[in-house]
Amino acid sequence: MPTAGLSINLATVREQWNLREAVEACARHGIRAIDPWREQVAAMGLTEAVRVIGDYGLSVSGYCRGGMFPALDKTARLDAIDDNKRVIDEASALGAACVVLVVGALPPGSRDIHAARQMVAEGISAILPFARSNKMPLAIEPLHPMYAADRACVNTLAQALDLCDDLGDNVGVAIDAYHVWWDPQLEAQIARAGADNRILAYHICDWLVPTHDIRLDRGMMGDGVIDLPKIRSAVENAGYRGYIEVEIFSAHNWWIRPGDEVLRTCIERFATAS
């Protein structure tokens, strides 16, 4: 079955479908796993989301997203910690394999990336006991350095794994090929992540040349320059056996095509270019 092992991160079709429509479409295409976004779940209501995903028997390869820990104001940081606990509760209800953490970056007005990184470490540390008691793994997603200012100040796999070393068990990494493909240390750090049993998720899309938008111009696998089969081999050789999740933010291409065409293309390229 060409969809075996494939998961669709529902950001990929977020402009075409709501959660119910996306779940129905994935099931229709034989896709067996999804990663929903919190906004999509909130729009439907958690209870109904659990029911619909359960009705179709879909696995939930991850839940997007927790994180966003840094803030200059201490109350705001505590609010973020509370909010992340709600994310863990929602992920548990959905039966998600992990919570994906986009950790956050420089608070507005700050130029202190070291302080932001410290706030991230403290934030994850603060929610980790709750995650452990809920048996919900936390997947730190290192984001491409071009998001260091405004999305996530964890920007390499090595940095994420150092953080994991400090934090202990029940925390790992979400490896997204788009964010890490350029890293001269990539293979070594994937091997390290595998040896430490830290790989909780593997996401794919492609890097387009040229890239017209810093956030919303990700490519379909095969349309860009990332050697996806090679990275997949490294991830699998490191012991990862979970779903491979397609996540494409594409405001001017895939988000304006019919959702069924997008899913058909994901399935085809998952087989031929990943």
Add this chain to the structure above:
Amino acid sequence: MPTAGLSINLATVREQWNLREAVEACARHGIRAIDPWREQVAAMGLTEAVRVIGDYGLSVSGYCRGGMFPALDKTARLDAIDDNKRVIDEASALGAACVVLVVGALPPGSRDIHAARQMVAEGISAILPFARSNKMPLAIEPLHPMYAADRACVNTLAQALDLCDDLGDNVGVAIDAYHVWWDPQLEAQIARAGADNRILAYHICDWLVPTHDIRLDRGMMGDGVIDLPKIRSAVENAGYRGYIEVEIFSAHNWWIRPGDEVLRTCIERFATAS
């Protein structure tokens, strides 16, 4: 004098002025050093460029640029090596402190970044004897990872310094705050570069939030989120005593303002935000 130590990379005013006008303007503003681009020199002619820059007594803190080594075709790689030797000759004629290398990236059609990196190492190695005999230092500029596909596949200071270790003497790094500010290893690698006497140039501008264009939306110092004084301290503490060079690619802001306003602002922000 507020311009002491300041150099203007002439890309910063490339849309306003040709080389002669830019040199005259820098001198008028009391700026004592420039880094011209090869196209600017070619448009005027090398002999005349040497004469004009000499007439105004300007220092040349670097020459942009050599590099662009990778190509699938061997003949094209040999052509690149020849061309880089001409760049070294031009830099020598101009009395430049170094040749800045933007090393190149994936050849069109390739997804093999390892091969591209190998071609870069071979290319620099091939021109290094010529650079040494001309006493012209080569400054490898690690570019931000968002340029790994199409501009430079050397993307961290650590990677550039590893390359320097392999290559030997007469090669070092151009540290551009825009490209490296996000790096969790930044301070450690700046210290390493200084200890090995590898810092040949230091470039500044700022990272804007949001960034609207992946190539041409760099900010004026102070308008973005980079902690420039901190990075400058690290570079100076590592022993660097050369010029601090302002290099701003800004298609929709600084390139469409009057050149004199740009230079006045560079001088002001060099004093207050760098």
